[in-house]
Amino acid sequence: MKIMREPLKSGMKFKSATNNLFAIGLVAVLLCSCGNLQYPVSESHTFQYTRVTKNGEILFDIEPGDTMNLLRDGRFNYCIKKPGKNAGGIWKLLEPAGLSKNPSFEFTYLPDNQIRTFEICRYNRKTLILCEGPLRFEYKRIR
Numbered sequence: 001m002k003i004m005r006e007p008l009k010s011g012m013k014f015k016s017a018t019n020n021l022f023a024i025g026l027v028a029v030l031l032c033s034c035g036n037l038q039y040p041v042s043e044s045h046t047f048q049y050t051r052v053t054k055n056g057e058i059l060f061d062i063e064p065g066d067t068m069n070l071l072r073d074g075r076f077n078y079c080i081k082k083p084g085k086n087a088g089g090i091w092k093l094l095e096p097a098g099l100s101k102n103p104s105f106e107f108t109y110l111p112d113n114q115i116r117t118f119e120i121c122r123y124n125r126k127t128l129i130l131c132e133g134p135l136r137f138e139y140k141r142i143r
Contacts (some may be wrong), residue, residue: 039103039123041093044071047128047139049080055134059083068139076107105130 027045042086049066052059060082068078077088089110094117096103104119118137119131 015093039093039105039120042072044143045068045141046072046143048142050140051136051138052080053136053138067142070105 009038047068047070048064049068051062054100058136060080063081066078066080066082068076070076074090074092074116075088076091077086079086088111089108091105094106100119102120107116107118108114109116116132118132120128121131121136122129126141128141130137130139
């Protein structure tokens with residue numbers, strides 16, 4: 001009687017284990033990507049306002065042309081028609097500090113050099129939410 005080896009089964013077990021390990025790694029990466037992502041400072045983006053609230057209450061109606069531009073050269077500008085808000089200046093990304101786990105944007109408004117810091121409460125390539133105390137600015141990325 002001749003004993004036959006079954007190399008395919010052992011190869012299949014290895015391949016199956018490799019596939020399982022790959023699947024576990026992929027799930028881990030996807031789970032991590034569901035949270036906040038580091039804002040890509042090397043790209044310019046245009047965001048459309050979707051909602052502006054203070055303590056959960058809507059401050060004013062948003063119109064389709066209400067946008068904010070964050071340019072890769074460090075400039076920003078925004079226009080919100082109903083309350084007549086238009087501003088521009090320079091921005092920079094700040095690493096998390098103090099108790100915050102999230103990075104922040106520091107906006108320097110020109111020409112008066114007023115500085116405001118907004119925590120990036122959420123960023124996932126489609127949605128941006130900036131928080132400043134009780135104020136919450138919600139956007140969807142359109143470019």
